[in-house]
Amino acid sequence: MNTAALVLEDGKVFRGEAFGATGQTLGEVVFCTGMTGYQETLTDPSYHRQIVVATAPQIGNTGWNDEDDESTRIWVAGYVVRDPARTPSNWRSRRPLDEALTEQGVVGIAGVDTRTLTRHIRERGAMRGGVFSGDTLTSVDEMRQRVLESPQMVGADLAGEVTVAETYVVRPAAETRFRVAALDVGIKTNTPRMMSQRGIETHVLPAHATIDDVLAVEPDGFFLANGPGDPATTDGPVALTKEVLDREIPTFGICFGHQILGRALGLGTYKLRYGHRGINIPVIDVATGRVAITAQNHGFAIEGEPGQRFDTPYGGAVISHYCPNDGCVEGVRAQDVPAFSVQYHPEAAAGPHDAAPLFDEFVNLMEARRAQA
Template identity: 45%
Template sequence: MDALIALEDGTFFRGRSFAGEGETSGELVFNTAMSGYQEILTDPSYYGQIVTMTYPLIGNYGVNPEDVESRRIFAAGLVVGECSRIPSSWRSRWSLPEYLEQNGVMGIERVDTRAITLHIRDKGAMRCVISTGDLNPESLVEKARNAPSLVGRNLIREVTAEAPYTWPEGGMPGAEFKVAVVDCGIKTNQLRLMQQLGCECRVFPCTTPAEAILAEHPDGIFISNGPGDPEGAEDVAAEVRKLIDSGRPLFGICFGHQMIALALGAETYKLKFGHRGANQPILDHRTHKVEIASHNHGFCVRGEGLPEEIEVTHVNLNDRTCAGLRHREKPLFSVQYHPEACPGPNDSFYLFKEFTELMRSHDG
């Protein structure tokens, strides 16, 4: 089935649907990872975005139920050069087209993804509409221009858990730590890794007041990743400020990193085309070591003009943007990237250990 991809600046690309039909809109972005499409699709941080994969062949190892990162696909659509319809992996349960169809998400192939990537890199991420029905470029471009922007929107309210829950299910007898998790769009592997390190996690919707979280008397507080503009979630940043003031150890990832920064008086801004891939080099100023990290964000903390009590601990070596910070006096730190992902493969796992050590040494 023929398909059209139209951008708000008037550019359009033709392709064919390999999953789904109809029409959908979102911010068109690109991801440079060679694999991990299943984790990308189910990462809530991609909510409201149509993802273009730069690697030419996607879907060759299929999809399995063990590697999903959340309860469903959150990406608004997928654009690839070629989709493999014959998966080759003993772990595969479904093909990529089958998985997209089950979740009602459109997939487009036979597209010049290199041209899309170069265009976004030069012009920036922008609103987009993909359609198998309306194939008129002018009409679809106008729809893209009228599509909602991610800027200023509080998207985390649309992906957070509906009610509190415990991980692992049923609790963890003998757990060394009780961790309160603020769910801004959490990825399951973050919970798995904390469980491995002796943490029982109580996951709260991002709308939960700080007082209710602190009433559980957690040993530490974790703030997850999530989609959209951090400045659109001022209500959550205000509650994070209260969590910081409690003095409990605190760790934030990606959107959580941005929430902590805003709560401490820092600023965030939108990147031109964002960082999305599994091969970003990160320098840890404290050790002078470089780690290979997975990224997925379109907004960033402004590293200049930070309050004196905040120290930048990590930077992205591609563009020198702020990739991590810590408070000089309070027991908290955060990173912009995803240490729960494994492109290094385990370069960034030490951050979860630092969190548990912070809880272990905290005097309450």
């Protein structure tokens, strides 16, 4: 057995065995409460530079297939599990999970008491850590020093590391009803797929796109994708969003894109203690009181209170949604320009699907704008 260790920046150590690639990896240690959808989690660019702890005790039962990736690669910095499945059992499985991790050089650790680890993160907050195995497994002091020398998530500008190199287009299977310019700061594969089901032709633009790039698409709408890092570093995307709002192009943002829109409307952002990550997080719509169970992955949030109304350079706006667990802002809606955003994932491939109709709301915004033209 190849032993391994997870070392946190506060000196806490969790021992286990190597899972996936052998070596060293550093990142922010966070926990994800989803009981399914690990393949989507691992390939979500929003998890770039994070060591993900699976709170579900057994991981890998359905193996790894060739259809459910949310991007072209695994993005997590490392993976921590308690009880990896010995043999996957699913008709779509093509290889075991640990084989996929090994192939892509993702260093993991298994056999960890993930319940104790999760409680530790909840009490102390998400923090930097490292997984070490093989030749990198040395003294605790030396491993901890490597962790302390690694970059923090606050101030991390990561969108440029996950964005597409050049624009690509996802066309609908049927007739094209609308054309959308989507800013890729970490977009997932299922997002343009869900828009294509609604007759939307999606032009996915690099994170450094300009207003001229957006206007060249002749878009009916503008989409701000999910992504990793500190939203305080997104001055370029925020400036672009302001130019889009000046032109009153219907705008929809999710997750990281929600934080970008929030900044464009004049709101600040801050780091959460341990974030929201999972597929079972409740959100309340302030206007209706309706509760949606959502998929989320964010360690930062925008400032505000549920139902708060505030002035922006584009007219009034309101905090439209919040999480009842901690009061965190989960949605923003502009009242005088066609723009809204949510902190959660309406495109969640592993579910739940309570928020999927938000894409229909985006369509309604574009229809209304077209009718006014």
